[in-house]
Amino acid sequence: MTExxxxxxxxxxxxxxxxxxxxxxxxxxxxxxxxxEGESIATIHAALERGVTLFDTGDFYGMGHNExxxxxxxxxxxxxxxLSVKFGALRSPDGAWLGFDARPAAxxxxxAHTLVRLGVGHIDIYRPARLDPQVPIEDTxxxxxxxxxxxxxxxxxxxxxxxxxxxxxxxxxxxxxxxxEYSLVSRGPEAAIFPVLEELGMGVTAxxxxxxxxxxxxxxxxxxxxxxxxxxxxxxxxxxxxVLIGALARIAAEKQISPAQLAVAWVLAKxxxxxxxxxxxxxxxxxxxxxxxxxxxSPADLARIEEAMxxxxxxxxxxDAHQMRMLDSEK
Numbered sequence: 001m002t003e004x005x006x007x008x009x010x011x012x013x014x015x016x017x018x019x020x021x022x023x024x025x026x027x028x029x030x031x032x033x034x035x036x037e038g039e040s041i042a043t044i045h046a047a048l049e050r051g052v053t054l055f056d057t058g059d060f061y062g063m064g065h066n067e068x069x070x071x072x073x074x075x076x077x078x079x080x081x082x083l084s085v086k087f088g089a090l091r092s093p094d095g096a097w098l099g100f101d102a103r104p105a106a107x108x109x110x111x112a113h114t115l116v117r118l119g120v121g122h123i124d125i126y127r128p129a130r131l132d133p134q135v136p137i138e139d140t141x142x143x144x145x146x147x148x149x150x151x152x153x154x155x156x157x158x159x160x161x162x163x164x165x166x167x168x169x170x171x172x173x174x175x176x177x178x179x180x181e182y183s184l185v186s187r188g189p190e191a192a193i194f195p196v197l198e199e200l201g202m203g204v205t206a207x208x209x210x211x212x213x214x215x216x217x218x219x220x221x222x223x224x225x226x227x228x229x230x231x232x233x234x235x236x237x238x239x240x241x242x243v244l245i246g247a248l249a250r251i252a253a254e255k256q257i258s259p260a261q262l263a264v265a266w267v268l269a270k271x272x273x274x275x276x277x278x279x280x281x282x283x284x285x286x287x288x289x290x291x292x293x294x295x296x297x298s299p300a301d302l303a304r305i306e307e308a309m310x311x312x313x314x315x316x317x318x319x320d321a322h323q324m325r326m327l328d329s330e331k
Contacts, residue, residue, distance in 0.1 A: 009275050011203035015155050015176025016082060016124065020268060020293050022054035023047045023286070024207055024277040025070055029062030035281050037069060044073040046283045048080050050290055056179075056205065056277050058086035058129055059114050063095070067117035078120055084205065085114055086129035086159055086179070100326075102132035104143035111147060125176055127157035131328040137165050141172040148173070157205070161328040163196040170200050177203035180329055182274070183211045184263055184305065185232075185244065185314035193329065194271075203273040208318070210279070214241060215248060215263040231316030240315040247308040257295060264292035266305055 008017040028040035044055070055074075057066045067085070074081050087110040090098040107128075114123065126147065128140055147153040155176040158169055169175055178197055180189050186208060197204060209215075214232055231237055245259065252262040267276045280286040297305070317324050324330055 011177040013201035014174035015203050018054040019052045022056055022275050022277045023052050024056045024279040025066050026061045027279045027281045029066040039282055041073040043283050043286050046286055054082045056084040060089040060091050063091050064117050071118040082124040084125040085123050086127050088128045100130050100132050102128045102135045102140040104139055107143040123153050125155045125157045126153045127159050129159050131161050131165055137168050138172050141169045145173040162331055163192050165328050166196050175202055177205050179205040181208035182206035183209045184309045185211050186318055187311045205275050205277050206267055207277040209264050209267045209276040210260055237316035244309050258288055260288050261292045264289050265295035265297050269297045
């Protein structure tokens with residue numbers, strides 16, 4: 001990968017150009033256990049200084065905490081960053097998940113609060129975090145199109161939806177990108193979703209590129225780490241998956257890079273419109289992931305990696321059964 005190619009990637013025909021990696025900020029608000037706010041802000045600043053342009057958050061991460069944190073980190077530096085915000089998940093004061101709301105009035109209400117928490121006048125990419133089964137996607141996107149016309153949103157994105165929903169959304173307003181889990185062990189989008197995105201000229205922001213730390217050898221340990229409830233980290237599944245991790249680690253060692261760097265480089269190599277969202281909570285983690293931008297993988301490298309970790313080899317689904325049923329992208 002040349003320096004020129006690594007400089008930017010376009011998020012689809014309707015989206016902006018961004019640095020090849022985005023910083024996902026969810027883990028800075030307790031989803032993986034306690035986080036150090038000072039280190040989180042230092043990591044965001046380090047990402048800016050290294051050229052990262054796209055920062056991903058959700059208004060429900062930490063019940064607004066993540067947006068407030070990101071707003072503090074970007075104070076005085078708003079013009080250096082593009083903000084991608086997911087909305088719609090409902091939470092109670094004790095942190096419980098209560099459902100999803102993508103009604104037009106709710107869309108505009110969510111955005112009003114997001115703008116205040118972030119301390120900004122507009123959001124660069126705004127996206128419903130899930131499909132609301134009670135609301136036609138056309139109604140949700142129509143409300144978002146109103147926000148674009150009003151100057152409150154620059155681009156519209158989607159998250160975790162399937163081919164039919166993607167087409168219906170695109171019929172209302174141009175869609176920049178789909179955010180979806182994609183990694184060596186989560187390759188479901190390749191079959192039916194990615195061909196539609198290619199046809200319609202949409203980009204991809206790929207989250208979970210390390211399968212929430214599975215591919216880098218990280219396991220749940222801190223109180224509040226939601227990964228303890230994910231099937232891939234449970235019991236026999238984890239034991240079986242560690243065999244896969246070992247195979248990836250051996251290939252990485254031969255190339256004198258880390259397994260995390262290899263896993264991110266693999267996603268980067270799968271398409272020029274794919275931008276991995278890295279969930280770094282510390283500057284050290286950030287450095288490890290950013291090194292992947294300068295890692296070149298040949299077709300032979302890719303074939304060997306995929307032979308070691310074939311599609312469907314991972315044990316366990318990426319979410320629990322209840323969450324999987326809610327994903328339009330899995331239908």
